[in-house]
Amino acid sequence: xxxxxxxxxxxxxxxxxxxxxxxxxxxxxxxxxxxxxxxxxxxxxxxxxxxxxxxxxxxxxxxxxxxxxxxxxxxxxxxxxxxxxxxxxxxxxxxxxxxxxxxxxxxxxxxxxxxxxxxxxxxxxxxxxxxxxxxxxxxxxxx
Ligand SMILES: [Zn+2]
Numbered sequence: 001x002x003x004x005x006x007x008x009x010x011x012x013x014x015x016x017x018x019x020x021x022x023x024x025x026x027x028x029x030x031x032x033x034x035x036x037x038x039x040x041x042x043x044x045x046x047x048x049x050x051x052x053x054x055x056x057x058x059x060x061x062x063x064x065x066x067x068x069x070x071x072x073x074x075x076x077x078x079x080x081x082x083x084x085x086x087x088x089x090x091x092x093x094x095x096x097x098x099x100x101x102x103x104x105x106x107x108x109x110x111x112x113x114x115x116x117x118x119x120x121x122x123x124x125x126x127x128x129x130x131x132x133x134x135x136x137x138x139x140x141x142x143x
Contacts, residue, residue: 066126081132
């Protein structure tokens with residue numbers, strides 16, 4: 001009797017060489033015969049869409065607009081439908097400007113460099129956020 005691993009390998013090769021019967025297809029991972037239209041495997045954890053590239057991020061004119069609106073931090077988030085986040089970003093920026101302004105030139109003014117970094121982050125974040133106002137609240141593949 002051959003070792004178990006060898007037998008499993010032979011079975012796999014055999015399964016691969018035989019075309020699936022009509023109305024069935026082979027699981028891409030374990031080659032179990034599955035009925036056409038099956039979205040998951042009965043033998044392993046394969047599911048439909050496994051290994052496919054996720055949809056690429058395609059920037060729209062609204063993403064660009066959100067970046068420019070972020071000149072007032074939070075407005076870009078608000079524009080894309082993230083109202084609470086937009087208000088939070090606005091208030092956080094307001095507090096940052098207040099405290100950094102109050103600190104003045106403490107630390108030789110290096111603290112003033114934090115503001116452009118913060119602004120850049122807010123703009124980038126507004127750019128990358130999903131657009132709830134255009135797509136509804138669910139990602140496209142779920143709606
Ligand atoms: Zn499988």
